[in-house]
Amino acid sequence: MRADIVDVIDARVPLTKAGKDYKARCPFHDEKTPSFTVSSDKQFYHCFGCGAHGSAIGFLMAHDHMEFREAVEELAARVGLVLPEGAGAEDEPQEAGNELLSVLAEADRFYQRQLRKHPSAQRAVDYLKGRGVSGEIAKRYGIGFAPDGWDNLLSALASDETRRTVLLRAGLVVRKASGGYYDRFRNRVMFPIRDTRGRVVGFGGRVLDDSEPKYLNSPETPVFHKGREVYGLDLARTAIRREKRALVVEGYMDVLALAQFGFDFAVATLGTATTREHLHALFRLSPDVIFCFDGDRAGREAAWRALETALPTMQDGRQVSFLLLPEGEDPDSLVRKEGGEGLATRLAQARSLPDFLFEELQKQVDVRRLDGRARLAELARPLLAKLPQGVLQQMMVQRLAEFSGVGADRLSDLVVGKTSPRASRSAPGSDKAQLRKPPSLVRTAIALLLHEPGLAQGVGDTSDLVALDMPGIPLLLLLVDLLKSQPGLTTGALIERFRDSEYRGAIEKLLEWPHPALQRELNLEAELSGTLEQLRKALHAQRTDELLRKERLQGLGAAEKAELSRLLAERQGFGAG
Secondary structure (H helix, E strand, O other), X not given: OOOOHHHHHHOOOOOEEEOOEEEEOOOOOOXXXXXXXXXXXXXXXXXXOOOOEEOHHHHHHHHOOOOHHHHHHHHHHHOOOOOOOOOOOOOOOHHHOOHHHHHHHHHHHHHHHHHHHOOOOHHHHHHHHHXXXXXXXXXXXXXXXXXOOOOHHHHHHOOOHHHHHHHHHOOOEEEOOOOOEEEOOOOEEEEEEEOOOOOEEEXXXXXXXXXXXXXXXXXXXXXEOOOOOOEOHHHHHHHHHHHOOEEEEOOHHHHHHHHHOOOOOEEEOOOOOOOHHHHHHHHOOOOEEEEEEOOOHHHHXXXXXXXXXXXXXXXXXXXXXXXXXXXXXXXHHHHHXXXXXXXXXHHHOOEEHHHHHHHHHHOOOOOOOHHHHHHHHHHHHHHHHOOOOOHHHHHHHHHHHHHHOOOHHHHHHHHHHHHOOOHHHHOOOOOHHHHHOOOOHHHHHHHHHHHOHHHHHHOOOOHXXXXXXOOOHHHHHHHHHHHHHOOOOOHHHXXXXXXXXXXHHHHHHHHHOOOHHHHOOXXXXXXXXXXXXXXXXXXXXXXHHHHHHHHHHOOOOHHHHHHHHHHHHHXXXXXXX
């Protein structure tokens, strides 16, 4: 039993039957001619105009700004099912299980208990008081303390080697070169990092002496990914929805200070540059995101990186702004100096993304010169090409035309027609350069299976291809095995299976790729069979070359000589065929 993607989307965007699929104007960008298609067979939607695509779950997350679990619950309700508590977490890596989350929750309680009871905790308490953190805020954010020493946490939580291994996988201890383990966090104020469901997935620690690094985060683990998690988002969700805006700052202490002054819609990235995953998480809650960074060189560079990351996510209706503070100030120090009203005034004066982009670019050129204005157009062109096609992109092209003196129509052609990565999407197969370059065999095979999962049932044994040294082979073999073991999987189901896999990016690109065989409705079974046969020939050539190289360098054994003779004879047979 499943909720049909057609019904889910049609309830929000009226669909029209078009052959075996359905069409509509895309809800994610402005368009006059419908290019948004929905396939009931594949349980998959795709827009040829802006490239948006995904499953029913992905649509609800993008269109209704739902969290993953909320989207799963919505679909379950449509078919009369109620999810048990803890179900629907298909977005979590299977190998993580509940073990890591359980030990992280234990560590969280341990650190909080040490802040209250450990004999040396006063130093941490004094630090927090010195930074103006109230007891209420410390409690709300679960601030803790990791005492100095090599095995405080280890002794408290690890009763045997199995538990020590779990602590290691959770990033809480480090393996010694000589054997054994030691605590990763020592003599630090501890900040638990929670996912959007409020579960502790990692920690950040601020050292209490002159040791380096000053701030230390948990390493990447099966449940913790710095590029995905946003510090404080679990507590800020309600406030962000209430305020209809999210305030992004750089540090844990900034979040705590701002919350204490009533800015409870503030969150922070985890010592990394802002990612698209961060932005998608925030845009699900509010269409308005404000970045607040220090006004020094590092802060300006961080703001520019955030701008570049934000450009592809700027669907019409979304807003991104930038507030750069006076040099030497950060949000923590400034809100304590100027108070909540002072910061609120500054936030109201934050520069919009278009203004910030053009102001920063104009600093690099002399717009009084003709060649300076040409340089401005050239600098802006690739940035504007990253924007989704729509009203915002058109307005920014118009603004660039005013600054540069180049006609808006001409600039639009340069931005949308030639440099935009979406240009080929609006007219599948029209990219001549792409057509001139033969598609990768592995890419072709994966794309065919993603679009037509049923083809896997006609595929024979592919285990021999594991030896083929080509990019994408591991994904191809994984896909074949998965589809053969679960023949009912649709394209939409595959998207969800790989949502948090290392292969997610590759799969999304291949789902957007206009493969000629798919466009021309060729015999796809024969296309896939021929592609796999070509891969086997490539494997044959690879092994032949390996043996020839070894023969030249060091000679071959009897068995290898026999194998080489056979391969060379077969190669001649390929040529004759």
